[in-house]
Amino acid sequence: xxxxxxxxxxxxxxxxxxxxxxxxxxxxxxxxxxxxxxxxxxxxxxxxxxxxxxxxxxxxxxxxxxxxxxxxxxxxxxxxxxxxxxxxxxxxxxxxxxxxxxxxxxxxxxxxxxxxxxxxxxxxxxxxxxxxxxxxxxxxxxxxxxxxxxxxxxxxxxxxxxxxxxxxxxxxxxxxxxxxxxxxxxxxxxxxxxxxxxxxxxxxxxxxxxxxxxxxx
Numbered sequence: 001x002x003x004x005x006x007x008x009x010x011x012x013x014x015x016x017x018x019x020x021x022x023x024x025x026x027x028x029x030x031x032x033x034x035x036x037x038x039x040x041x042x043x044x045x046x047x048x049x050x051x052x053x054x055x056x057x058x059x060x061x062x063x064x065x066x067x068x069x070x071x072x073x074x075x076x077x078x079x080x081x082x083x084x085x086x087x088x089x090x091x092x093x094x095x096x097x098x099x100x101x102x103x104x105x106x107x108x109x110x111x112x113x114x115x116x117x118x119x120x121x122x123x124x125x126x127x128x129x130x131x132x133x134x135x136x137x138x139x140x141x142x143x144x145x146x147x148x149x150x151x152x153x154x155x156x157x158x159x160x161x162x163x164x165x166x167x168x169x170x171x172x173x174x175x176x177x178x179x180x181x182x183x184x185x186x187x188x189x190x191x192x193x194x195x196x197x198x199x200x201x202x203x204x205x206x207x208x209x210x211x212x213x214x215x216x217x
Contacts (some may be wrong), residue, residue, distance in 0.1 A: 011038040012129050015058040017049040017075065018091070019067040023114070027062070033174025035122040046078070053086065054077050060128050063108075065092035069154050073182065074101055074175045080107040087128050090123070094150065098186045100136045106150020143186050149190055154208055156183045161200045161209055 014037045015098050018024040031037040040056040047070055053061065061079070065072035072090065074081035079086050090103045090111040100111045104208040109128045112121060124134050149157065152173075159169045166184065170177040184196070191206070193199035 002070060009038050011042045012060065012125065013038045013058040014055065014125060015039075015041040015043070015049070015052060015056060015061045017043045017061060017067075017072070018064040019044045020064075022101045031122065031125070034118065036124065036137050037122070040194070046072070046075035049075050050078050050082070052154075053083065057083075059087065060109075060125050061086065061088045062091045062125070063088050063105065065090060065094050066150055066152065070174060071179070073099075073106055076103065076106050076108055077176065077179065089124060089128050089134060091116075096150070099150075102182055102186070104136060111136040147185060149208060153183050153187050153190070156180060157187055157199060157203050158209060160184075160187075160196050161203065 012210070014031060016024050016027055016039060018027075021044065024044070028039045030041060032039045040058050043050040043052050045067055049061070049063070063072050063076060065077070070078075072092065076088055076090070079088065086107075087109050088107070088195050090100075091114060092099065092107045092111070093114045094100075095113060103111050110124060110133055112124060112134065118125075127134060156169055159172065166173065166177050166180045170180045173180075184199075187199050188194070188196075191199050191202040200209065
């Protein structure tokens with residue numbers, strides 16, 4: 001994807017990773033024209049983000065959590081593994097405490113919700129560039145009611161229902177087995193399940209899984 005750049009090569013360089021084109025292009029415009037950042041690259045999936053990071057080495061990367069094919073956590077892990085000094089700031093619509101905790105434990109420099117104001121976002125980018133960590137939003141206690149699964153977690157639960165192991169799920173989804181284990185931990189916690197079988201049972205109870213999904217009709 002063609003990068004958008006500003007006229008000042010000395011400005012803080014930023015890479016945007018988000019599979020929503022409107023969101024990504026809008027951010028590029030606001031950050032470059034309104035705040036003087038140098039948007040060196042944009043990616044709509046994790047694989048492209050890894051390649052573009054290697055090519056451009058941006059000062060700060062804004063990374064969404066929920067993306068198709070390779071999610072933001074897996075992308076974060078891959079970039080940080082190859083480039084331990086990478087400064088990645090998560091920018092996501094998810095307020096799930098588990099997403100926030102997993103991102104921070106995986107090496108994110110901060111976590112912001114997409115409703116954040118442009119001024120606050122710009123200051124957060126500058127802070128990360130200076131080497132400061134961005135404190136995630138408060139993570140309140142979870143309810144006793146099972147929480148909703150995100151798209152990736154629902155996909156993983158569906159494959160568990162079909163009998164796939166963590167390794168098999170990782171190969172099918174093109175992610176690491178470690179990421180699958182993270183997803184399984186979130187699934188078990190959200191569904192208040194003690195093991196995979198109980199998680200599948202709860203998935204059927206809540207309508208997350210449907211019997212006809214695995215039939216050959």
